[in-house]
Amino acid sequence: MVKTFLDTDNLPFCKGCSHQMIARSTEKALQILDIDPLDVVLVTDIGCHGIIDRKFHTHTVHGLHGRSVALAAGISAGLADPRKKVVVYIGDGGTSIGINHLLGAAHRNFDMTVIVHNNMLYGMTGGQQSDLTPGSFNIRASMSGFTEEYLDVLKLVEDAGAAYVSRIQAKGDFSEELAKAMRVPGFSLVEVLEVCPSYGLKQNKDVTVANISEKFDLPLTSRMNEKAKRAEIADRTNNPSLLDSMKPVSVEFGHNLKGPFTLLMGGSAGEGVQVAADIFATAAMSCGLNVTKKGSYPVTVGTGYSAVEIIVSPEEIVFTGIGKADWAVVSSEDGMSFLKKRIEGMSGGRVITDAAYTVPGSGAVVHAGDFRGQVPGREINLSMAIVMLGISGIFPAGAMVKAISDNKIGGKMDVAKLVAASDALRAQIGG
């Protein structure tokens, strides 16, 4: 028994509109494929061609102007079932506004068949020109900004990676051509050359469906791309929990804090400020403290300043902002200028830095030493944190040293040497 896909009574188009030819040939093509109507999803764009969905007995999805190809790509990927056919109806207008979706779907070679209804104008809005309108096709409300060249959608999607493309004309029964495209696994596109009698023919009296191809140099063609690759969507249903890979920090040290302690760190990108702060935070946790850490750096992470706000507290930390900082650790000129205002606002506490930098005036006591001379640049922030702990005594510097050794960067450096250099610096500048 022949399956019915389309209710052909009163198709919703003007008399003589090519869109009805496509609807009828689509039904026949699906009959040739001998597929069940409910194994087909017809996705229609906004435009005259799109209002046909109500007449189809397939599943139908009617979305936005120009986005149907992307919507269908999601459906195709979501179904991930080669027994299903996803067919898209889109106009030359939808192709213009949504060309990136056609390229994107072709590029990933999503399994779907796109039928471009090219009547060379925006039918639904009154016959304006689209990017697929040839320059010599007369448009009623023509605007400038167009050339003789039309957008060759076949070439574009082919370049992007489509598996199959063809250009045909909306004449007679072209179901075989549509069926051929629908059989292709992957992304296939058929551009159908059409006329819109209501807006296209009055100003273009000599144009017929049969002569568009020649008149506007739109060659009828079909091309298979045997090398087209399908985008695989990996199934990672058994991905482990993100939390499983988190190593809990056990409490091994004590601390001397009665309340929250706030610390600013500032340095240059590429010198491990953020990593040093993460290690500092882990060390604080190993002393039974709660921690919050906020990093800030320019969007270009490899250059300029890199700064951190840290709160450590024996109590739960509710508000994570820092008003006045208790201490600041500054390892470079970049860091100093970024933190200038914050340091000026300090009414007490300490600033640890290299002797080469000018510290803005504030209520803080400054401890400046020859860090740059004594430790490598990539370890300078770690060293300053060790010295800072040594002087402040908020929690043991040993917790920091252990956290460095436990971190993967610990394996790439001489930790004992860093500790010795830091202790020497502390002896010089501490007190």
Add this chain to the structure above:
Amino acid sequence: MNSKPKKVLLDGSMLIIESLVRAGADVFIGYPITPANNLYSYGAKRFPAALAAPDEITTLQWMSGYAAAGKIPVSATSFPGYALMIESINMAYMMELPMVIVLAQRLGPATGTATMGAQGDVLLMNGTISGGSSLPTLCISNVDDCWSLPPEAIRWAVRMRTPVVLLTSKDDVMTLRSHDLSSLPPIEKIERDYFTGEGPYASYSPGENLVPPFLPVSDTKHQVRLTASTHDTRGILQNSTPEALGNTKRLQEKLDRNLGDYTFYDLDEEKGAGVLVVSYGITAQAAREAVSKLRAQGSKASLFVPKTLFPVPPEYFNIMEKYDRVVIAEENQTGQYRQVLFGSGPRPGVSGVNAIGRIITPGEIIQEVLENG
């Protein structure tokens, strides 16, 4: 839950992604943008499927396609990406497709400052849907919410067949903090109900609670019609027939009728307090601290942290009505949620604490409570 503490250093993004997946989200589709990048990279690592879209319009369209196929999609973005999504969110809303969009706010307008937190997109949530219907919006107010609210967003999306926004900001999704994993309550996978009747099936024929039972476009027994244009119960485009307009109105009515099931807030009332501090999102932490400091120094104050921002639950007004003064703290210039709750004109007894480009401090809230009282 009495097991020994398991303290780790993590950000809110990790908790959000993990809890979304545990609650049953199937696919993460994203386009990178600060401050949502951690959500993106955790999403790529954890989700059963993860797709890199070439832009945010595509993101929302792919999500809608997945949702039509019966999956639960998630994305994470910030204003510039959200702006591109808006027409497509309207589409998904009209088609009644479930999905969750995590919106990590940053300082605008336009590209603004990518690495600066903000709460400047609240009115945008209220105005996303053309015609003024509400877009369900939940707002994270602390690290616990990063774990507990995402499953509620999924439940809301699935049960009400709607896109849901999970609103957050840079400070919630990027700040690292020590957190005890052993304190995290378990999360149940949200099971979905499909239409099981004999038919005929009409995609938009409302069932219980005004929500139409769902079928994916892979069903082999019933035809499914999804449409974003004004449509009747069968999903067939209509200009403005009473049936079609009734369907459009139902989109708001289904949310209103069932809002009680999705109303979340913290209310910490102090007996005899005349002032209510209202805050949400990243500023809620400052408000919590402000209220405990006020109490410690002997000033009575109550605290209200709404988490369901839209639709605005009617009981919020019952809560606020009891107070002579309401102080609303939010990190935006004009007091966006204050305008939603009380209108844009001045209102006796209602004041705001507002800032942009920096976090609001507990001190500022305390000052407003004490000085203008």
